[in-house]
Amino acid sequence: MTEVIVVEGLTKRYGHVSVLRGVNLRVVAGEVYGLIGPNGAGKSTLIHLLLGFLYPDSGRIRILGSADLDAQRRLIGYVPERQRYHTHYTALEYLTFLGQFDGIPLERLRQRIDELLELTGLTAMANRYLRTFSKGMLQRLGIAQALLTDPDLLLIDEPTSGLDLDGQRELLTLLKDVRQRGHTVLLCTHRLAEVEYLCDRVGILTEGKIMREVNVPEVRQLPGSMVIQTGPLDLALRQRLEMIGPEVQTDEQTVLISPHTPELQAKVLHILLEANISINVLEPQMSHLMQIYLRTVSGQPTDNLGASPVTRISLRDTPQPPPTDEIDPILKRLLQSGGINSTGSKDGKQ
Ligand SMILES: Nc1ncnc2c1ncn2[C@@H]1O[C@H](COP(=O)(O)OP(=O)(O)OP(=O)(O)O)[C@@H](O)[C@H]1O
Structure with missing residues (x-):
């Protein structure tokens, strides 16, 4: 089975604070892997390391067999917990702008955007300005932007954070559809119900390590x-x-x-x-999952x-959803295109 993510002995410190202390993780193709852990356990840090936004202090990361994360970033779709949207765009303009950044030829891009607006239930909103979008709609748009390049791997950070119950339900249904499309997914969340609903396996990140992995269908059936x-x-x-x-x-x-x-x-x-x-x-x-956690x-x-x-x-x-930094998907694309250096992150001076 193809290994999409391989992490071995990964460590990361911020100044004197050691956040990751030897993380080992393997995620195989088509798997939906949940990552849970208390606030500050290092889940977002791990995602940023996988994206190559940060450098580890030691250890190895391979994405689809390669340690060249700058090259592999284009194979990854990323849905940050909170995205900074440019609200003067319509949904269509926004996705077109990002797709052009990704170098998708215009004709194919139009087709892809139509398909993704449909998947995310946003077709009727295509020409509306993002400033008129609800949080739930913006989150669904975030999924659409992450899927633009039809990535092999999706990294999703707390997708339902801040959404009301209806918004959560809509987003989970969408993620279930995304799951059927066969993408490999790493999902960070504080909501165990989400893990039980969507994931094949879950890793519990605490004390800087993945202390326990659980086969979700097994505990679901207990x-x-x-x-x-x-x-x-x-x-x-x-x-x-x-x-x-x-x-x-x-x-x-x-x-x-x-x-x-x-x-x-x-x-x-x-x-x-x-x-x-x-x-x-x-x-x-x-x-059972809550007890194990x-x-x-x-x-x-x-x-x-x-x-x-x-x-x-x-x-x-039970931990509550935390605040985290906003990361703009445009930043990921800028880094990918070599348009800017990831200063402040990759130079280890955070
Ligand atoms: N750029 C940074 N500089 C210094 N410390 C940082 C930086 N980013 C994160 N940290 C610290 O590293 C620890 C891990 O943060 P991280 O955001 O990765 O955890 P998390 O598991 O995603 O947390 P949460 O569940 O609250 O979102 C926290 O103590 C956080 O304060």
Whole structure:
């Protein structure tokens, strides 16, 4: 299988701060790979290294077999988290401008833009100025610009950040369509639901390394769990509950049913009600991916999750989308065309 991204022993420091401390990563053709990690873990830094916007301190990067990232940049479509748009352009003018930068012959470019406006649901907006676009429309336009050259690899940084629920849904549907087109994708996100929906594998970047990789379809298929918070449970009652089967685990004020079935839940509730125990909360356990993620970033073991005791990590600990620098897709093209030097980034003086 063709390896599209190969990263070995990658390190990167900003001054005295060591951000990446030996990242290893392999992404193969056609794969959608999610990259998750706490704020400041270095996800955007890794993307900028892959694009050749930054130089690593040590380690190796190969994109489609080549370490010449300046040359390979033209094989990569990049969707930054926040793009700086030139709002006096219409969508059509903007894509035409970028496509000409990419050296796409005009006739082919027109065809390509039509196709991409259609894919991103922006055909009716083609002649509207970008200043009239909503955030969601701009994000979809960002996907269109990244796909102009029909790139082998797409790097997407937090695509749904700042979008309302409708905008998120539209963008995820679009990314699912993009996925069907066979591009290899590296997707940085804080939203685990996005990973579960779109990705084949996910890497958890923390402490400067990819500490854990998860096969997403495997965890997606794991059966769910139910947590019941109760009044105090004495030992005899706990034993009675656990006699129902190995799926039922208890502590002083909690019953975990894992894997959960309605039949098991009915049996547990029957015993609790019969014993006059108050039932304070009954809620599905957080997703397996969420549990693996939170345990990995807090340095706890993640094996045998299905048989683990009730996870007491609050969903409030879930990281929130962060602010990041704006990067203009025109900058990528300028660097690609050799029009400017990447000073301030590549000279290691950040
Ligand atoms: N140009 C820079 N100069 C100095 N420090 C930087 C620079 N860019 C990033 N950093 C620092 O490097 C660390 C990693 O930043 P990066 O943006 O790569 O993380 P991230 O995982 O993408 O974070 P987030 O999820 O918050 O977007 C952070 O501590 C950040 O403050």
